[in-house]
Amino acid sequence: MKFYLGTNWKMHKTVAEALAYTEGLAHYAKDYPQFQFFIIPSYTALWQVRQKVDALGAPIWVGAQNTHWEDQGAFTGEISPVQLKEIGLDLVEIGHSERRQYYNETDFTVNLKTLAALKHGFKALVCVGENMDEKEHGASKSKIATQVQIALNGVKAEDLPRVMIAYEPVWAIGEKGIPAEAPYVFEIHESIRKTLCELYGEQGREVPIFFGGSVNLQNCQSYCGHPDVNGLFIGRTAWQPDSFHQVMDLVTDAWKNK
Ligand code: PEP
Numbered sequence: 001m002k003f004y005l006g007t008n009w010k011m012h013k014t015v016a017e018a019l020a021y022t023e024g025l026a027h028y029a030k031d032y033p034q035f036q037f038f039i040i041p042s043y044t045a046l047w048q049v050r051q052k053v054d055a056l057g058a059p060i061w062v063g064a065q066n067t068h069w070e071d072q073g074a075f076t077g078e079i080s081p082v083q084l085k086e087i088g089l090d091l092v093e094i095g096h097s098e099r100r101q102y103y104n105e106t107d108f109t110v111n112l113k114t115l116a117a118l119k120h121g122f123k124a125l126v127c128v129g130e131n132m133d134e135k136e137h138g139a140s141k142s143k144i145a146t147q148v149q150i151a152l153n154g155v156k157a158e159d160l161p162r163v164m165i166a167y168e169p170v171w172a173i174g175e176k177g178i179p180a181e182a183p184y185v186f187e188i189h190e191s192i193r194k195t196l197c198e199l200y201g202e203q204g205r206e207v208p209i210f211f212g213g214s215v216n217l218q219n220c221q222s223y224c225g226h227p228d229v230n231g232l233f234i235g236r237t238a239w240q241p242d243s244f245h246q247v248m249d250l251v252t253d254a255w256k257n258k
Contacts, residue, residue, distance in 0.1 A: 004231025
């Protein structure tokens with residue numbers, strides 16, 4: 001399995017900025033075949049970023065930050081998987097903690113979206129993670145196990161190869177995030193793996209699990225080398241191609257030294 005390096009841009013970058021970024025990242029990405037890259041722009045930039053990645057032949061998957069679960073309907077302001085499919089995207093991110101926190105997404109809507117994304121042929125990147133209260137009350141693993149179990153309810157084993165999980169502790173994400181210690185991250189990833197194997201047997205070992213939340217140039221190496229950390233899902237530190245490039249070098253070195 002390649003090691004994954006991806007970034008969600010959230011509500012950042014105009015189309016022009018997105019295209020400049022894509023050119024910058026494509027320039028670096030070709031020198032790092034050990035990584036599977038993915039970028040998750042805003043809806044407005046998706047079409048053109050997809051065209052740019054294809055024109056450059058860049059080894060970068062392109063994804064959307066969300067999807068509705070219905071193919072069409074009276075859902076003002078929403079985007080359907082059919083509409084995303086027309087763009088030719090590789091993946092759909094589902095259940096980011098900001099969606100859960102600010103837009104009332106629940107484990108049950110995450111499940112509907114996961115099923116819809118898989119039905120339409122996308123890879124589904126399902127985000128899970130506990131908040132600080134849950135962590136302090138010793139409920140992280142049970143919370144995350146429940147999130148994974150509900151998100152994947154009804155997902156058939158034959159679709160599992162298109163499922164990816166991102167573990168993103170809510171307390172570690174964004175400007176006010178506190179970076180997580182690597183041993184804690186490893187423990188949670190092992191517990192997610194256990195849940196996946198309970199649900200799918202040995203096939204659960206093939207689902208890539210990424211870590212995200214204030215991954216930066218100082219700590220990115222510390223998360224590498226554990227068999228259940230299969231990638232890094234990065235916000236701010238990957239929003240400029242140059243600092244993303246530094247992550248590529250640091251992670252490459254970390255793997256060499258394992
Ligand atoms: C995120 O919000 O998914 C994220 C990982 O952001 P950051 O790296 O900026 O904390």
